[in-house]
């Protein structure tokens with residue numbers, strides 16, 4: 581068992597037990613709803629955490645880059661969706677990858693389909709990215725003529741197979757309650773089902789894939805889709821706690837930071853933990869910007885919040901915590917404190933080489 585003495589620098593601490601619980605909770609929902617869980621591995625990007633998924637029977641995964649797909653394929657993952665519109669400059673790497681693993685790519689433009697079909701020897705399953713209101717990527721769900729023409733074009737070549745429609749309801753992150761998350765989910769799902777209805781008259785063997793952590797966490801029953809791709813739920817974070825996706829006791833990852841300066845006169849403790857460890861993402865909590873939440877002990881799960889103490893400012897390497905009068909007396913230089921990040925996916929990415937799964 582790791583102790584605080586083993587942790588020298590800024591690190592991500594992950595509770596294997598809480599990870600297991602988070603996976604089994606969503607996996608149970610998936611099983612009851614007869615939905616395939618294809619978790620997004622971009623959150624953790626960690627082979628050890630991947631093994632925890634595998635131990636629970638997960639075989640199909642999602643990633644968001646070719647490099648991640650290569651990393652997990654090398655670790656024996658044999659069914660991978662790269663859920664970002666395909667980069668046609670990388671078709672030769674994708675062809676190589678598709679020879680090692682069952683690969684699915686995402687398209688949203690005719691030119692990408694043309695490039696894939698013109699690339700000799702690349703036989704691949706394709707999903708059409710549909711935008712249901714998030715406004716990042718995807719064909720507008722209302723543009724059913726174009727969606728249908730893309731599906732037709734994919735199906736006309738023996739090289740490409742139309743696998744289905746893929747959407748991401750990332751606008752659930754704008755919600756401020758689980759009620760609002762459900763409202764955004766329902767309206768997005770309705771747009772997606774309208775698009776599906778147009779394809780149903782012509783195609784009968786395709787899937788609907790969605791999956792953001794807020795929706796998948798708050799919905800009691802998963803309906804209307806075949807595949808779910810949440811990623812963040814494996815760790816959760818302070819943003820998810822604030823928008824109503826989870827409770828603090830479900831958070832399984834925390835950033836451990838050494839205390840490097842203390843200023844009782846201004847209620848501030850400075851840690852080695854800045855934008856390069858947390859990213860500069862913040863949320864408003866009680867009308868103030870918050871870059872992370874202080875917990876009692878970075879090695880004690882379930883994590884416990886320290887009231888009134890939060891990360892208020894970040895520079896590249898420094899993090900400034902606001903700390904209340906009663907608590908500040910307890911800090912010493914060299915202490916190791918724990919901060920729940922706003923967005924665990926970004927901290928996990930930044931701290932990949934300093935992650936302890938305990």
Ligand SMILES: Cc1ncc(COP(=O)(O)O)c(C=O)c1O
Pocket residue numbers: 620663664747748791792793794809810811812813
């Ligand atoms: C296309 C796609 N699918 C699934 C996910 C997973 O969503 P979440 O991070 O809410 O778990 C993401 C996350 O950004 C995504 O971009």
